[in-house]
Amino acid sequence: MALYDVVIIGGGPGGYNAAIRAGQLGMKTAIVEGRGALGGTCLNAGCIPSKALLHASEVYEAAATGAHAALGVLGTPTLDLNAMMAQKEAQVATLSKGVEFLMKKNKADYLKGWGRIAGVGKVIVQADDGTERVLATKHIIIATGSVPTPLPGVAIDNGRVIDSTGALSLTTVPKSLIVIGAGVIGLELGSVWRRLGAEVTVVEYQDRILPGMDGEVATTLQRTLSKQGVNFRLGCKVAGASVDDDHVSLSLEAIAGGAAETLAADIVLVAVGRRPFTEGLGLESVGLVTDSHGQIANVHFKTGVDGVWVIGDVTAGPMLAHKAEDEAVACVELIAGKPGHVNYDVVPSVVYTRPEVAAVGRTEEQLKAEGVAYKTGKFPFAANSRAKINHEADGFVKVLVDASNDRVLGVHMVGPNVGDMISEYCLGMELSVTAEDVARTCHPHPTRTEALRQAAMAADGWAMQA
Numbered sequence: 139m140a141l142y143d144v145v146i147i148g149g150g151p152g153g154y155n156a157a158i159r160a161g162q163l164g165m166k167t168a169i170v171e172g173r174g175a176l177g178g179t180c181l182n183a184g185c186i187p188s189k190a191l192l193h194a195s196e197v198y199e200a201a202a203t204g205a206h207a208a209l210g211v212l213g214t215p216t217l218d219l220n221a222m223m224a225q226k227e228a229q230v231a232t233l234s235k236g237v238e239f240l241m242k243k244n245k246a247d248y249l250k251g252w253g254r255i256a257g258v259g260k261v262i263v264q265a266d267d268g269t270e271r272v273l274a275t276k277h278i279i280i281a282t283g284s285v286p287t288p289l290p291g292v293a294i295d296n297g298r299v300i301d302s303t304g305a306l307s308l309t310t311v312p313k314s315l316i317v318i319g320a321g322v323i324g325l326e327l328g329s330v331w332r333r334l335g336a337e338v339t340v341v342e343y344q345d346r347i348l349p350g351m352d353g354e355v356a357t358t359l360q361r362t363l364s365k366q367g368v369n370f371r372l373g374c375k376v377a378g379a380s381v382d383d384d385h386v387s388l389s390l391e392a393i394a395g396g397a398a399e400t401l402a403a404d405i406v407l408v409a410v411g412r413r414p415f416t417e418g419l420g421l422e423s424v425g426l427v428t429d430s431h432g433q434i435a436n437v438h439f440k441t442g443v444d445g446v447w448v449i450g451d452v453t454a455g456p457m458l459a460h461k462a463e464d465e466a467v468a469c470v471e472l473i474a475g476k477p478g479h480v481n482y483d484v485v486p487s488v489v490y491t492r493p494e495v496a497a498v499g500r501t502e503e504q505l506k507a508e509g510v511a512y513k514t515g516k517f518p519f520a521a522n523s524r525a526k527i528n529h530e531a532d533g534f535v536k537v538l539v540d541a542s543n544d545r546v547l548g549v550h551m552v553g554p555n556v557g558d559m560i561s562e563y564c565l566g567m568e569l570s571v572t573a574e575d576v577a578r579t580c581h582p583h584p585t586r587t588e589a590l591r592q593a594a595m596a597a598d599g600w601a602m603q604a
């Protein structure tokens with residue numbers, strides 16, 4: 139029996155990046171994945187296919203609704219949903235093969251099957267045909283990710299009541315779609331189907347969308363999505379669902395009280411969060427238990443058991459691919475005896491709606507709660523020439539700066555392409571950037587990045603172009 143240095147359970151962004159780094163550091167590595175393809179939820183049923191559909195539906199809508207006509211481009215497009223889905227699936231398959239190539243390149247063994255821990259230093263891999271293989275290893279990294287959280291009373295049947303995976307592969311555009319949950323998944327996938335022609339209503343328990351993100355950004359995004367035709371029912375709880383041949387009927391209760399009402403649609407998408415995935419993992423074989431959130435706790439990625447490590451969605455922190463990727467590198471480096479570290483203060487979040495939302499660092503709400511004295515610099519995309527000529531001037535950049543030393547503490551943006559642009563501030567914050575540093579850094583003209591600089595200037599009271 140081969141002795142591995144590290145066996146990684148789970149082939150998502152946490153797992154495959156851990157395998158790459160372990161290979162680079164000369165460790166004998168195996169990565170175990172049961173879904174038949176590498177890349178995890180992110181690549182197979184999350185970030186990547188949703189972005190493929192967001193892009194395709196955006197191109198379709200711009201042409202279909204006359205947004206292109208504003209640019210002098212005329213003609214009415216026809217939607218071929220099968221072709222749109224097929225190109226998405228082709229991209230997903232190619233990228234998954236790319237991850238497989240990276241495993242080979244870094245000499246990590248890709249073992250197909252579901253892995254379970256069977257004691258310290260022991261992992262059993264069960265293939266689809268039921269055959270089992272026993273692996274001996276010095277270290278185990280658990281990177282098993284997360285699955286959609288169920289909503290009591292609204293059972294997913296992947297017919298009329300779907301989860302995010304179902305929403306990525308509908309075969310026809312529903313006339314009406316109710317999305318339960320105004321979080322990242324609900325707003326992104328709700329946007330896709332609205333653009334393709336569905337009447338979309340988003341039902342949210344809280345009295346705002348995107349709980350946890352900057353309130354002003356959320357209000358601006360909600361206003362813009364409403365203008366695009368998304369209906370919002372905030373402060374509402376879904377008490378139950380009934381499904382017939384044509385419709386799903388939801389029983390809706392206002393949190394503030396009052397009589398229940400019924401809301402019906404062709405399809406209901408449940409997007410009320412994700413929960414850690416640990417079923418069948420054999421945690422009990424090493425005496426590990428999950429906490430009240432279903433997570434496996436860690437201290438610097440170490441579980442309570444020597445030689446068993448944990449990264450990504452299955453442990454604490456935001457459920458984001460890039461957070462898992464950073465943890466993968468730090469965890470493997472710690473195993474290799476190097477200093478491994480993740481700066482959780484600089485983990486960006488992006489919502490890929492149109493306009494996009496991007497954020498890093500603390501929100502105004504957090505700074506107020508912590509009693510930190512801060513200054514705010516804001517700049518609207520309406521005053522940015524590039525955004526203006528592209529007809530995408532909704533939104534703003536908001537920079538929050540420590541009043542005592544000018545350091546950037548948080549950045550919150552809603553606007554065109556902000557998901558790409560946030561990286562400038564991520565790098566800056568890693569290097570303890572001040573607003574003045576950004577304000578005095580030359581930015582190319584005409585680009586939307588100039589809004590980042592103008593907002594930094596605004597924090598110090600000298601925005602020049604608004």
Ligand code: NAI
Nearest residue numbers: 319320321322323324341342343376409410411412457488
């Ligand atoms: P989420 O936690 O972002 O949002 C769930 C929403 O559902 C919340 O607003 C919550 O208040 C609401 N909710 C919960 N129970 C409800 C109920 N009974 N009735 C009505 N509303 C209810 O979860 P989401 O959108 O499912 O995403 C799951 C995870 O995946 C998140 O951690 C997210 O960050 C991650 N993700 C990240 C993406 C990105 O980075 N662009 C894209 C998609 C997912």
